[in-house]
Amino acid sequence: MKTAYQQFISREAKLADLPALVALEQACFNSDRLSKRSFKNWLQSTQRIFMVLEQGAEIVGYGLVIMRKGTRLARLYSLAISPTMRGLGLGKQLLIELEKQSVAVGKLFLRLEVEKTNQRAIGLYESMGYKVFGDYKNYYENNNDALRMQKAIRHYSNFSRLPTYPWYQQSTDFTCGPAALMMAMNSIAPKVTMDQKTELDLWREATTIFMMAGHGGCHPLGLALAAEKRGFSAKVFINQALPLFTAGVRSEHKKQTLELVEAQFAAQALQKNIQIETAEFELSVLQNALENGGRVVSLISTYRMDGYKVPHWVTITAMDQDCLYFHDPSVPDGHVMGFDCQHIPLAKEDFIKLSSYGKNKLRTALVLYPNFLNTSLD
Known part of the structure:
Protein backbone atom coordinates (compact mmCIF):
# COMPACT_ATOMS: atom_id res chain seq x y z
CA MET A 1 0.00 0.00 0.00
CA LYS A 2 1.57 3.31 -1.08
CA THR A 3 0.50 6.89 -0.56
CA ALA A 4 2.13 9.91 -2.21
CA TYR A 5 2.76 13.10 -0.25
CA GLN A 6 4.02 15.32 -3.08
CA GLN A 7 7.46 13.80 -3.82
CA PHE A 8 7.36 11.59 -0.72
CA ILE A 9 6.11 8.01 -0.73
CA SER A 10 4.99 6.03 2.33
CA ARG A 11 5.12 2.26 2.29
CA GLU A 12 5.44 -0.69 4.64
CA ALA A 13 8.95 -1.20 6.00
CA LYS A 14 10.83 -4.29 4.85
CA LEU A 15 13.94 -6.15 5.99
CA ALA A 16 16.05 -4.58 3.22
CA ASP A 17 15.46 -1.18 4.90
CA LEU A 18 17.40 -2.23 7.99
CA PRO A 19 20.69 -0.35 7.26
CA ALA A 20 18.82 2.84 6.33
CA LEU A 21 16.65 2.63 9.44
CA VAL A 22 19.68 2.28 11.71
CA ALA A 23 21.36 5.26 10.02
CA LEU A 24 18.19 7.37 10.36
CA GLU A 25 17.94 6.46 14.04
CA GLN A 26 21.51 7.60 14.61
CA ALA A 27 20.80 10.92 12.89
CA CYS A 28 17.55 11.60 14.78
CA PHE A 29 18.25 10.61 18.37
CA ASN A 30 21.08 11.14 20.83
CA SER A 31 19.84 8.55 23.33
CA ASP A 32 17.22 5.81 23.73
CA ARG A 33 17.94 4.63 20.19
CA LEU A 34 16.48 1.47 18.75
CA SER A 35 19.27 -1.02 18.08
CA LYS A 36 19.82 -2.89 14.85
CA ARG A 37 18.59 -6.02 16.61
CA SER A 38 15.39 -4.26 17.77
CA PHE A 39 14.69 -3.00 14.27
CA LYS A 40 15.16 -6.48 12.87
CA ASN A 41 12.83 -7.99 15.47
CA TRP A 42 10.09 -5.46 14.70
CA LEU A 43 10.51 -5.85 10.95
CA GLN A 44 9.83 -9.57 11.40
CA SER A 45 7.02 -9.18 13.94
CA THR A 46 3.32 -9.54 13.12
CA GLN A 47 2.20 -7.38 16.05
CA ARG A 48 3.14 -4.03 14.55
CA ILE A 49 2.51 -1.43 11.87
CA PHE A 50 5.83 -0.27 10.45
CA MET A 51 5.89 2.45 7.78
CA VAL A 52 8.77 4.28 6.09
CA LEU A 53 8.73 7.55 4.17
CA GLU A 54 10.83 7.73 1.03
CA GLN A 55 12.09 10.52 -1.18
CA GLY A 56 13.49 8.88 -4.26
CA ALA A 57 15.64 6.01 -3.00
CA GLU A 58 16.26 7.63 0.40
CA ILE A 59 14.33 6.79 3.56
CA VAL A 60 13.65 10.10 5.31
CA GLY A 61 11.29 8.93 8.04
CA TYR A 62 9.69 5.97 9.75
CA GLY A 63 6.86 5.26 12.16
CA LEU A 64 6.44 2.15 14.30
CA VAL A 65 3.23 1.21 16.08
CA ILE A 66 3.09 -1.91 18.26
CA MET A 67 -0.06 -3.70 19.29
CA ARG A 68 -1.13 -5.53 22.42
CA LYS A 69 -2.65 -8.79 21.24
CA GLY A 70 -6.26 -9.34 22.28
CA THR A 71 -6.90 -5.69 23.14
CA ARG A 72 -7.99 -2.56 21.25
CA LEU A 73 -4.84 -0.68 22.28
CA ALA A 74 -1.94 0.32 20.03
CA ARG A 75 1.19 2.22 20.99
CA LEU A 76 3.27 4.59 18.92
CA TYR A 77 6.65 3.10 19.74
CA SER A 78 8.80 5.44 17.65
CA LEU A 79 8.43 8.19 15.06
CA ALA A 80 11.43 9.73 13.31
CA ILE A 81 11.87 12.27 10.52
CA SER A 82 15.28 13.12 9.07
CA PRO A 83 16.62 16.41 10.52
CA THR A 84 17.00 17.75 6.97
CA MET A 85 13.29 17.17 6.25
CA ARG A 86 11.70 18.65 9.36
CA GLY A 87 9.19 21.47 9.09
CA LEU A 88 7.48 20.01 6.00
CA GLY A 89 4.62 18.33 7.86
CA LEU A 90 5.96 14.84 7.21
CA GLY A 91 5.59 13.72 10.81
CA LYS A 92 1.90 14.60 10.78
CA GLN A 93 1.29 12.88 7.44
CA LEU A 94 3.06 9.72 8.61
CA LEU A 95 1.15 9.70 11.90
CA ILE A 96 -2.16 10.05 10.06
CA GLU A 97 -1.24 6.99 8.00
CA LEU A 98 -0.32 5.03 11.13
CA GLU A 99 -3.63 5.95 12.76
CA LYS A 100 -5.59 4.86 9.69
CA GLN A 101 -3.86 1.51 9.60
CA SER A 102 -4.34 1.03 13.34
CA VAL A 103 -8.07 1.62 12.92
CA ALA A 104 -8.12 -0.81 9.99
CA VAL A 105 -6.91 -3.64 12.24
CA GLY A 106 -9.51 -2.85 14.91
CA LYS A 107 -7.62 -0.64 17.35
CA LEU A 108 -9.53 2.03 19.26
CA PHE A 109 -6.77 3.97 20.99
CA LEU A 110 -3.23 5.00 20.19
CA ARG A 111 -0.87 5.83 23.04
CA LEU A 112 2.61 7.26 23.16
CA GLU A 113 5.19 8.73 25.46
CA VAL A 114 7.16 11.88 24.66
CA GLU A 115 9.94 13.70 26.45
CA LYS A 116 8.59 16.68 28.40
CA THR A 117 11.23 18.98 26.90
CA ASN A 118 10.36 18.02 23.29
CA GLN A 119 7.97 20.88 22.59
CA ARG A 120 7.98 20.28 18.82
CA ALA A 121 6.71 16.73 19.20
CA ILE A 122 4.26 17.64 21.97
CA TYR A 140 14.69 8.22 29.46
CA GLU A 141 18.37 7.30 29.56
CA ASN A 142 19.19 10.96 30.27
CA ASN A 143 16.79 10.79 33.26
CA ASN A 144 14.33 13.21 31.64
CA ASP A 145 10.63 12.81 32.33
CA ALA A 146 8.06 11.64 29.78
CA LEU A 147 4.45 12.61 29.21
CA ARG A 148 1.92 9.88 28.51
CA MET A 149 -0.57 10.81 25.79
CA GLN A 150 -3.54 9.07 24.23
CA LYS A 151 -6.03 9.57 21.43
CA ALA A 152 -9.28 7.79 20.61
CA ILE A 153 -8.61 7.00 16.94
CA ARG A 154 -12.10 5.53 16.53
CA HIS A 155 -14.59 8.34 16.90
CA TYR A 156 -17.39 6.39 18.55
CA SER A 157 -15.72 6.24 21.97
CA ASN A 158 -17.12 8.81 24.39
CA PHE A 159 -14.58 8.27 27.15
CA SER A 160 -12.73 11.57 27.40
CA ARG A 161 -10.82 11.29 30.64
CA LEU A 162 -9.28 8.25 32.30
CA PRO A 163 -9.59 8.18 36.08
CA THR A 164 -6.60 8.31 38.38
CA TYR A 165 -6.10 4.71 39.44
CA PRO A 166 -3.08 3.05 41.11
CA TRP A 167 -1.19 0.36 39.23
CA TYR A 168 0.97 -2.42 40.67
CA GLN A 169 3.07 -5.00 38.83
CA GLN A 170 2.77 -8.51 40.22
CA SER A 171 6.12 -9.81 41.45
CA THR A 172 5.50 -13.51 40.75
CA ASP A 173 3.75 -15.56 38.08
CA PHE A 174 1.02 -16.63 40.51
CA THR A 175 0.05 -13.43 42.36
CA CYS A 176 -2.14 -11.63 39.82
CA GLY A 177 -5.10 -11.91 42.20
CA PRO A 178 -3.41 -10.14 45.12
CA ALA A 179 -1.94 -7.50 42.77
CA ALA A 180 -5.36 -6.78 41.26
CA LEU A 181 -6.96 -6.69 44.71
CA MET A 182 -4.31 -4.29 46.05
CA MET A 183 -4.98 -1.87 43.19
CA ALA A 184 -8.72 -1.93 43.92
CA MET A 185 -8.26 -1.50 47.67
CA ASN A 186 -5.66 1.26 47.29
CA SER A 187 -7.94 3.20 44.93
CA ILE A 188 -10.51 3.33 47.75
CA ALA A 189 -8.08 3.73 50.64
CA PRO A 190 -4.60 5.01 49.66
CA LYS A 191 -3.29 3.95 53.07
CA VAL A 192 -3.45 0.33 51.85
CA THR A 193 0.15 -0.58 51.08
CA MET A 194 1.00 -1.99 47.67
CA ASP A 195 4.22 -3.98 48.14
CA GLN A 196 5.45 -7.55 47.86
CA LYS A 197 4.88 -8.33 51.52
CA THR A 198 1.20 -7.42 51.26
CA GLU A 199 1.00 -9.19 47.89
CA LEU A 200 2.29 -12.47 49.36
CA ASP A 201 0.16 -12.14 52.51
CA LEU A 202 -2.92 -11.81 50.33
CA TRP A 203 -1.88 -14.77 48.21
CA ARG A 204 -1.45 -17.01 51.24
CA GLU A 205 -4.93 -16.04 52.43
CA ALA A 206 -6.70 -16.40 49.07
CA THR A 207 -4.88 -19.21 47.22
CA THR A 208 -6.52 -22.45 46.16
CA ILE A 209 -3.27 -24.33 46.93
CA PHE A 210 -3.00 -25.97 43.48
CA MET A 211 -3.41 -24.54 39.99
CA MET A 212 -2.52 -26.72 37.01
CA ALA A 213 1.15 -27.72 37.41
CA GLY A 214 2.32 -24.80 39.53
CA HIS A 215 1.50 -22.65 42.54
CA GLY A 216 -2.11 -22.12 43.49
CA GLY A 217 -4.14 -19.33 41.99
CA CYS A 218 -6.50 -17.14 43.99
CA HIS A 219 -10.17 -17.97 44.46
CA PRO A 220 -12.80 -15.20 44.25
CA LEU A 221 -14.08 -16.11 47.72
CA GLY A 222 -10.53 -16.11 49.07
CA LEU A 223 -9.93 -12.63 47.67
CA ALA A 224 -13.25 -11.44 49.10
CA LEU A 225 -12.31 -12.76 52.53
CA ALA A 226 -8.91 -11.08 52.33
CA ALA A 227 -10.58 -7.78 51.43
CA GLU A 228 -13.16 -8.14 54.22
CA LYS A 229 -10.37 -8.80 56.71
CA ARG A 230 -8.88 -5.42 55.75
CA GLY A 231 -12.09 -3.52 56.30
CA PHE A 232 -13.78 -3.62 52.88
CA SER A 233 -17.26 -4.76 51.96
CA ALA A 234 -17.16 -7.41 49.22
CA LYS A 235 -19.67 -8.99 46.86
CA VAL A 236 -18.80 -11.95 44.64
CA PHE A 237 -20.38 -12.86 41.32
CA ILE A 238 -19.90 -16.41 40.02
CA ASN A 239 -21.85 -17.84 37.10
CA GLN A 240 -21.67 -21.47 38.32
CA ALA A 241 -21.64 -23.52 41.49
CA LEU A 242 -18.49 -24.69 43.24
CA PRO A 243 -15.99 -26.22 42.60
CA LEU A 244 -14.47 -23.77 40.12
CA PHE A 245 -10.93 -24.82 39.26
CA THR A 246 -10.89 -28.61 39.34
CA ALA A 247 -11.58 -29.35 35.66
CA GLY A 248 -7.89 -29.27 34.69
CA VAL A 249 -6.63 -31.11 37.79
CA ARG A 250 -5.84 -34.77 37.06
CA SER A 251 -4.67 -35.79 40.52
CA GLU A 252 -7.60 -36.99 42.63
CA HIS A 253 -5.75 -35.96 45.80
CA LYS A 254 -5.22 -32.42 44.52
CA LYS A 255 -8.83 -32.23 43.37
CA GLN A 256 -10.09 -33.23 46.82
CA THR A 257 -7.78 -30.68 48.43
CA LEU A 258 -9.09 -27.94 46.16
CA GLU A 259 -12.68 -28.84 46.98
CA LEU A 260 -11.88 -28.75 50.71
CA VAL A 261 -10.29 -25.30 50.41
CA GLU A 262 -13.28 -24.01 48.45
CA ALA A 263 -15.68 -25.42 51.06
CA GLN A 264 -13.71 -23.63 53.78
CA PHE A 265 -13.83 -20.37 51.81
CA ALA A 266 -17.58 -20.75 51.32
CA ALA A 267 -18.19 -21.41 55.04
CA GLN A 268 -16.03 -18.44 56.05
CA ALA A 269 -17.77 -16.17 53.52
CA LEU A 270 -21.16 -17.18 54.94
CA GLN A 271 -19.93 -16.46 58.46
CA LYS A 272 -18.68 -13.01 57.39
CA ASN A 273 -21.94 -12.21 55.55
CA ILE A 274 -20.13 -11.80 52.23
CA GLN A 275 -22.69 -11.63 49.44
CA ILE A 276 -22.33 -14.35 46.80
CA GLU A 277 -24.45 -14.27 43.67
CA THR A 278 -24.30 -17.60 41.84
CA ALA A 279 -25.82 -16.90 38.44
CA GLU A 280 -24.96 -15.50 35.05
CA PHE A 281 -24.39 -11.76 35.35
CA GLU A 282 -24.38 -8.99 32.79
CA LEU A 283 -21.56 -6.53 32.26
CA SER A 284 -24.07 -3.82 33.18
CA VAL A 285 -23.95 -5.12 36.78
CA LEU A 286 -20.25 -4.32 36.97
CA GLN A 287 -20.74 -0.98 35.26
CA ASN A 288 -23.41 -0.06 37.78
CA ALA A 289 -21.03 -0.99 40.60
CA LEU A 290 -18.34 1.31 39.19
CA GLU A 291 -20.80 4.16 38.79
CA ASN A 292 -21.79 3.79 42.44
CA GLY A 293 -18.29 3.93 43.88
CA GLY A 294 -17.42 0.24 43.76
CA ARG A 295 -14.17 -1.28 42.56
CA VAL A 296 -14.17 -4.35 40.33
CA VAL A 297 -11.67 -7.20 40.13
CA SER A 298 -12.39 -9.70 37.35
CA LEU A 299 -11.06 -13.05 36.20
CA ILE A 300 -10.15 -13.35 32.53
CA SER A 301 -8.58 -15.95 30.28
CA THR A 302 -5.27 -14.87 28.77
CA TYR A 303 -5.72 -17.03 25.66
CA ARG A 304 -6.75 -14.14 23.41
CA MET A 305 -3.81 -12.07 24.70
CA ASP A 306 -0.90 -14.50 24.77
CA GLY A 307 -2.18 -17.82 23.42
CA TYR A 308 -2.11 -19.56 26.83
CA LYS A 309 -5.27 -20.76 28.56
CA VAL A 310 -4.44 -19.34 31.96
CA PRO A 311 -6.85 -17.73 34.45
CA HIS A 312 -5.73 -14.21 35.27
CA TRP A 313 -7.04 -11.50 37.60
CA VAL A 314 -7.25 -7.88 36.45
CA THR A 315 -8.75 -4.69 37.87
CA ILE A 316 -11.52 -2.99 35.87
CA THR A 317 -10.91 0.74 36.14
CA ALA A 318 -13.71 2.30 34.08
CA MET A 319 -16.41 1.77 31.48
CA ASP A 320 -18.06 4.00 28.94
CA GLN A 321 -20.77 3.43 26.37
CA ASP A 322 -18.65 1.22 24.15
CA CYS A 323 -15.50 0.22 26.03
CA LEU A 324 -14.22 -1.29 29.20
CA TYR A 325 -10.80 -0.38 30.64
CA PHE A 326 -8.63 -2.48 32.92
CA HIS A 327 -5.30 -2.48 34.74
CA ASP A 328 -3.27 -5.63 34.07
CA PRO A 329 -0.75 -6.42 36.84
CA SER A 330 1.31 -8.55 34.44
CA VAL A 331 3.90 -7.01 32.09
CA PRO A 332 4.17 -9.74 29.44
CA ASP A 333 7.44 -9.05 27.60
CA GLY A 334 10.31 -6.64 27.11
CA HIS A 335 8.46 -4.53 24.54
CA VAL A 336 5.50 -3.83 26.82
CA MET A 337 5.90 -1.48 29.77
CA GLY A 338 3.75 -0.67 32.77
CA PHE A 339 2.42 2.23 30.72
CA ASP A 340 0.86 -0.27 28.30
CA CYS A 341 -0.76 -2.27 31.10
CA GLN A 342 -2.85 0.58 32.52
CA HIS A 343 -6.40 1.42 31.42
CA ILE A 344 -6.22 -1.15 28.61
CA PRO A 345 -9.28 -0.52 26.39
CA LEU A 346 -11.52 -3.32 25.17
CA ALA A 347 -14.77 -3.20 23.28
CA LYS A 348 -17.42 -4.59 25.60
CA GLU A 349 -18.20 -7.49 23.29
CA ASP A 350 -14.51 -8.45 23.36
CA PHE A 351 -14.47 -8.49 27.15
CA ILE A 352 -17.40 -10.88 27.31
CA LYS A 353 -15.22 -13.39 25.42
CA LEU A 354 -12.08 -12.52 27.38
CA SER A 355 -13.79 -12.99 30.75
CA SER A 356 -14.89 -16.55 30.02
CA TYR A 357 -12.39 -19.12 31.30
CA GLY A 358 -12.07 -22.83 30.57
CA LYS A 359 -14.36 -25.45 29.11
CA ASN A 360 -17.07 -24.59 31.61
CA LYS A 361 -16.89 -20.89 30.60
CA LEU A 362 -16.38 -19.68 34.15
CA ARG A 363 -17.07 -15.99 34.70
CA THR A 364 -16.43 -14.43 38.08
CA ALA A 365 -15.83 -10.98 39.48
CA LEU A 366 -15.39 -9.33 42.85
CA VAL A 367 -16.88 -5.94 43.74
CA LEU A 368 -15.40 -3.95 46.63
CA TYR A 369 -16.93 -1.05 48.52
CA PRO A 370 -15.63 0.91 51.47
CA ASN A 371 -17.09 -0.46 54.68
CA PHE A 372 -18.52 2.64 56.27
CA LEU A 373 -18.79 0.84 59.62
CA ASN A 374 -15.02 0.39 59.63
CA THR A 375 -13.06 3.56 60.40
CA SER A 376 -9.68 1.92 59.70
CA LEU A 377 -10.05 2.91 56.01
CA ASP A 378 -10.08 6.62 56.84
Missing part, protein backbone atom coordinates in the same frame (compact mmCIF):
# COMPACT_ATOMS: atom_id res chain seq x y z
CA GLY A 123 2.84 20.39 19.76
CA LEU A 124 2.37 17.92 16.91
CA TYR A 125 0.56 15.39 19.09
CA GLU A 126 -1.66 18.02 20.72
CA SER A 127 -2.60 19.44 17.33
CA MET A 128 -3.77 15.96 16.32
CA GLY A 129 -5.95 15.44 19.36
CA TYR A 130 -3.67 13.56 21.75
CA LYS A 131 -4.35 14.27 25.42
CA VAL A 132 -1.95 14.00 28.35
CA PHE A 133 -3.13 11.51 30.98
CA GLY A 134 -0.01 10.94 33.06
CA ASP A 135 3.73 11.07 33.21
CA TYR A 136 6.79 8.96 33.94
CA LYS A 137 9.62 10.27 36.08
CA ASN A 138 13.20 9.60 34.89
CA TYR A 139 11.84 7.67 31.92
